[in-house]
Amino acid sequence: MARVWIMWCAVIVWCGTAGAQELTFVRKEPPVGTVTGVVFDSLVSKQVLAGAQLWLEGTELTATSDATGRYRFDKVPVGSYTLTVLHPLLDSLGVPAPSRELTVIDKKEAVVPMGTPSEATVLGVLCAAQRVDSASGVLVGSVSERGTGVALEGASVMASWSLYTIGKAVGGLRQEVRTATSTTDASGTFRLCGVPVDVPVQLRTVALNGSTSVMETTLDGQYVGLRALRVEPARADEADATPAPLHGAPTAGASNAPLKASLTATVRTPGGRPISGVQTSVIGVRAGAISNDSGVVTLADVPTGTQVVEFRAIGYRPLRTRVSLRGRGVNRLDVTMDDRLLQLAPINVVSTLQRERFISEFDLRRKGGGGVYFDQEWIRQRKALAVNDMLAGVPGVKVVQYGYSSVVTFQRSMGVTSPGIDGCRPTYFVDGIRVGTDDAAFTIDHFVRPEEMYGMEVYKNVANAPAQYQSTTTSCGLILVWTKRKR
Helix, strand or coil: CCHHHHHHHHHHHHHHHHHHHHHHCCCCCCCEEEEEEEEECCCCCCCCCCCCCECCCCCCCCCEEECCCEEEEEEEECEEEEEEEECHHHHHHHCCEEEEEEEEECCCCCCCEEEECCCHHHHHHCCCCCCCCCCEEEEEEEEEEECCCCCCCCCCCEEEEEEEEHHHHHEEEEEEEEEEEEEECCCCEEEEEEEEEECCCCEEEECCCCCCEEEEEECCCEEEEEEEEEECCCCCCEEEEEECCCCCCCCCCCCCCCCCCEEEEEEEECCEEEEECCCCEEECCCCCCECCCCCCCEEEEEEEEEEEEEEEEECCCCCEEEEEEEEEECEEEECCCCCCEEEEEEEHHHHHHHHHHHHHHHHHHHHHHCCCCEHHHHHHHHCCCCCHHHHHCCCCCCEEECCCCEEEEEECCCCEEEEEEEEEEEEECCCEEECCCCCCCCCCCCCCCHHHEEEEEECCCHHCHHHHHHCCCCCEEEEEEECCCCC
16 A cells, blocks of 8 residues: 555656646747937928927837937837827928838837928928919918917918019119918918018018017028017907008908007117117008107007017117007117117219219209209208108198008099009109109108108109109109219
């Protein structure tokens, strides 16, 4: 009996050992690889793009690019994937997120560089319905309320810029003001196509709450630009006023009374001495004044919100500054103008006998009559900020606001008319050369300032004008401007 018991125990022990070996079996891990790369911004910064989120579609794997634009995915199962880049920059542009196909191989590193869409791609997506030439781009941005950051829907954004052409084909010097407009959507986003890439552009924003904002910008040679615009929040005591539309046309049912503010500025030298005679104006608004002996200047009836104020004085560098204006109380501003003038290379101006003859003829015509004449003494006493301000007092001449500028019309039935403007448009000559065209937005203020003028002649009747300036294209009347060039 004893032998049988011992053999049985041996069998039991052997079976237990076999079972233990089967429980410790090791499972093999699935094959994996790594995905790395750099994200590049080919639209705005032309540098690596930090903070971009990358996603391998069909998985829950995500990565974020660091300050050097680098990203990394570890332990990615072997297979084929689509890698997509997400970034607020792309969201603001409203263009599809870029993606690339890739294959992950076991124990290998897949290097996949990523980037934003090209400028040509973005232009094609955003401005497909509009004709955009090689010198034009697109401005995309948002309008929000300053302080709160709330996106503003229904705000009007207008971009305006000037183009100049010189040559016989256009009759001397031709100036054309172009504009592009957009209205913000529910997210406060606007889009302006056809904006030039190489000239300054003025952006003017009018929100539904009546606040306005003005800024000057440029695309600096890039075809896609992003701008964040902010307007002041409307105060409770200003909320009932109705903003004026960008194009100057009254809105049905509106009070046609934009929110107004008053600005008082004190202009001084770097040493603290007040500067008198400083011509002060608000860019894009027909508002201006001149500082007194205490250097104080007051601008009334200026639209509320963010505005750009320009200061000019002989012997000082022109200065532009942005201010936020509220409609209640007086907005005050202290300004320091730099008296260190920019040194330019010498320019030799050669006087000609023809130039002398033009000035002599002006002096003779001024004494003889036949038109309305402005000499240097009259211009000095008037202290006008713009040429059109002087023309406003001439009988039969009307100065009206048109977009950002003011234009002059003669109250006659003949001549060139402009849509939305009563009367006809006169023809301008500066120092004997015809300037401007029949474009509705042309204004002499873009060419000459009052302090640069020697004199001006206004002929509402072409028959009374000098014969050399009469032609079939000047039936509305003539304005001759003479400047203070070397005589």
